[in-house]
Amino acid sequence: MMEMMDFLMQYKWLIVIIAEILFLVFAGLFFIMRYWFRKNAVGFAFIILLILNELFLAFLAIYDYLQTGTLDSFQIITAIFYIYLIFEGKKDFKRLDHYFKKKVASWKGETVPDLQTSESAVEKKYGRAHAKEEREGWYIHLVIFVIAQIVFWNIDNFTGWQDFNLT
Missing domain, CATH: 1.20.58 (Methane Monooxygenase Hydroxylase; Chain G, domain 1)
Incomplete structure (x- = not known):
């Protein structure tokens, strides 16, 4: 086995x-x-x-x-x-x-x-109802993104981040 x-x-x-x-x-x-x-x-x-x-x-x-x-x-x-x-x-x-x-x-x-x-x-939604539906989708994506970033942060422990110099 x-x-x-x-x-x-x-x-x-x-x-x-x-x-x-x-x-x-x-x-x-x-x-x-x-x-x-x-x-x-x-x-x-x-x-x-x-x-x-x-x-x-x-x-x-x-x-x-x-x-x-x-x-x-x-x-x-x-x-x-x-x-x-x-x-x-x-x-x-x-x-x-x-x-x-x-x-x-x-x-x-x-x-x-x-x-x-x-x-x-x-039924297709318009106006405020459509905006609310779009926001809910955006919130779900944001939560998934934040969770993924936390996981990556804990795994990587910031090693290699110094290579990304934005100035």
Whole structure:
């Protein structure tokens, strides 16, 4: 068991690259099964594989931290990826879902579904309501930025900052 964990730690960056390729493959197979072949259950199986793939990467990052005891770029990049998944991933996946639904219907010569009705159900905001929504998004980005800067500051401990002379 330890040999396998040592192997995983030795090749962790290669494993991340392979896992990201698998992410794209599983997502693509999900859309193909769902819209081309109309096999939703099989498509759902690929979503499960996609989630397991991402959980494996989280496990790998946690195990790496437990082994080294230090926070390094591997864990930071993994954390940034999960922050993206939490805040923007679902919205982007829905956009991809709508895109592939339209594209496959167009390729198959079927009527292209009108997805504007479902999108227009979310009422567009104007004026103060729109400004409030924009501010909330900006605040989220600001918090993420500050957290990332604190993490980088604690990891780097200001080493190398003297190289940035602004005068």
